Amino acid sequence: MELLKLRLHLAGNLVLNEGNLALKKGQQRVYLEEEVFKELENIGVEEDLLFHAYNLITSNTGLVRAFFGCPLIDARHGL
Numbered sequence: 001m002e003l004l005k006l007r008l009h010l011a012g013n014l015v016l017n018e019g020n021l022a023l024k025k026g027q028q029r030v031y032l033e034e035e036v037f038k039e040l041e042n043i044g045v046e047e048d049l050l051f052h053a054y055n056l057i058t059s060n061t062g063l064v065r066a067f068f069g070c071p072l073i074d075a076r077h078g079l
Contacts, residue, residue: 031064039068 037054045053057063 028065029068031068033058036064036067 033054036057037050040050040053040057057067
């Protein structure tokens with residue numbers, strides 16, 4: 001009887017862990033404004049365009065996701 005309880009307990013933990021992993025995968029990443037600014041600097045956006053690009057991208061969460069979701073070469077050409 002104790003062995004059965006132990007197996008059920010372990011199986012329950014496994015199911016919970018798998019459920020938690022599935023939830024984490026389904027959640028969208030939320031990027032901080034500081035991350036946007038740093039990435040713009042990292043890809044070499046010219047200083048006189050930096051704040052304009054930052055304001056444009058951070059004005060819409062969809063733009064932020066698109067900015068971080070596109071390959072580096074496309075991010076440079078998209079601005």
